[in-house]
Amino acid sequence: MPRKAILAALKKADGYLSGEDLSRTLGMSRSAVWKHIVALRQEGYEIQAHTRLGYKLERASTFLIPAEVEPRLETERFGRNYHFHTSLPSSNITAKELARQGALEGTVVLTEEQTAGRGRLGRGWYSPPGLGIYMSLIMRPRIPLGQTPQVTLLASVAVCKALEAVTAVRPQIKWPNDILVNGKKLCGILTELNAEMEAVNYLVVGIGINLNQQPADFPGDVANVATSAAIAGGEPVDRIRFLTTLLSFFEADYDHWLQNGFGQLREEWLARAAGMGTTVRIIAGKQEWLGQAEGIDTDGALLVRNEDGELQRLISGEVSL
Ligand code: BTN
Numbered sequence: 001m002p003r004k005a006i007l008a009a010l011k012k013a014d015g016y017l018s019g020e021d022l023s024r025t026l027g028m029s030r031s032a033v034w035k036h037i038v039a040l041r042q043e044g045y046e047i048q049a050h051t052r053l054g055y056k057l058e059r060a061s062t063f064l065i066p067a068e069v070e071p072r073l074e075t076e077r078f079g080r081n082y083h084f085h086t087s088l089p090s091s092n093i094t095a096k097e098l099a100r101q102g103a104l105e106g107t108v109v110l111t112e113e114q115t116a117g118r119g120r121l122g123r124g125w126y127s128p129p130g131l132g133i134y135m136s137l138i139m140r141p142r143i144p145l146g147q148t149p150q151v152t153l154l155a156s157v158a159v160c161k162a163l164e165a166v167t168a169v170r171p172q173i174k175w176p177n178d179i180l181v182n183g184k185k186l187c188g189i190l191t192e193l194n195a196e197m198e199a200v201n202y203l204v205v206g207i208g209i210n211l212n213q214q215p216a217d218f219p220g221d222v223a224n225v226a227t228s229a230a231i232a233g234g235e236p237v238d239r240i241r242f243l244t245t246l247l248s249f250f251e252a253d254y255d256h257w258l259q260n261g262f263g264q265l266r267e268e269w270l271a272r273a274a275g276m277g278t279t280v281r282i283i284a285g286k287q288e289w290l291g292q293a294e295g296i297d298t299d300g301a302l303l304v305r306n307e308d309g310e311l312q313r314l315i316s317g318e319v320s321l
Helices: 002-012 019-026 030-042 066-072 091-100 145-166 229-233 239-260 263-271
Strands: 046-050 054-059 082-085 108-111 132-139 172-174 178-181 184-196 199-210 279-284 287-296 302-306 311-314 318-320
Touching: 002 019, 002 030, 002 054, 019 030, 019 054, 030 046, 066 082, 066 239, 082 091, 091 108, 091 132, 091 184, 091 199, 132 239, 145 172, 145 178, 145 184, 145 199, 145 239, 145 263, 184 229, 239 263, 263 287
Parallel strands: 082 108
Antiparallel strands: 046 054, 108 132, 132 199, 172 178, 178 184, 184 199, 279 287, 279 318, 287 302, 302 311
16 A cells, blocks of 8 residues: 555655655655645644655654554454544444444444544543544344343453553442542443344444543543543553553453353452442432442342342442442
């Protein structure tokens, strides 16, 4: 691909490369070279253009583009079909469309910003360009419907492991899958399901992670309830390293779960659980009640002892700590 060749030549060059040299070695017109330079800039590469000297790569792209991400993937399936966008309404919507068209398990849709990012319970997800990770992963597990919530619990464990590996942040999980640091939210997961009768067609696991936001990057009073890895860990995060690490943990945990069930991952989830042993407020539909969070069941349901001393199992709903 000529664009890759131009990029490779710019990366190799020490200083400026003349447009004439580029067009001669790549066998294309100077205006074609210029078009590729414009496209590379749109992909986040900083390229100087000088009428006399030619082109110089000032800074590689920090966008999560295929050319930068794919060479660093260490997975077998997750991320190997990688759909990158600079802006989308919501990566979950695009991923569901791809899944409907038959996209393979492990397909990732990633966007630099979302203009209508979606959260759980009909909420939105603020997704400014370049600071976070907004991605959706297509999964096709052959499992009974009742086990699908475990996939979201797996995803939250994988996000925690990636944060622990790449940053100084030590996160906690609020059931079912909010990732918190110092009581503020750093990541949310929205899993959407397509199934017929008892058979799962596909799951789209949408993950939004605040990585490099500073408090002023959050709108209104969101900074009171949200944080980022850079705020909590004190230094900026290499988003490409974070993304590829997350995909590795997620794929390994998912494969382990398919083969061995939820046992070990349940332990890993519990090791990071927030609010266990404390009084929590449960909001399930129109009902609200207080109880003592005691853990999660072998299938991932939250176990809460109500004020009458009865142990209740929660398979959906909202918990506030
Ligand atoms: C939550 O409410 O906590 C879930 C937030 C999920 C946000 C992610 S960002 C990528 C994907 N696309 C969306 O529109 N939402 C999810």
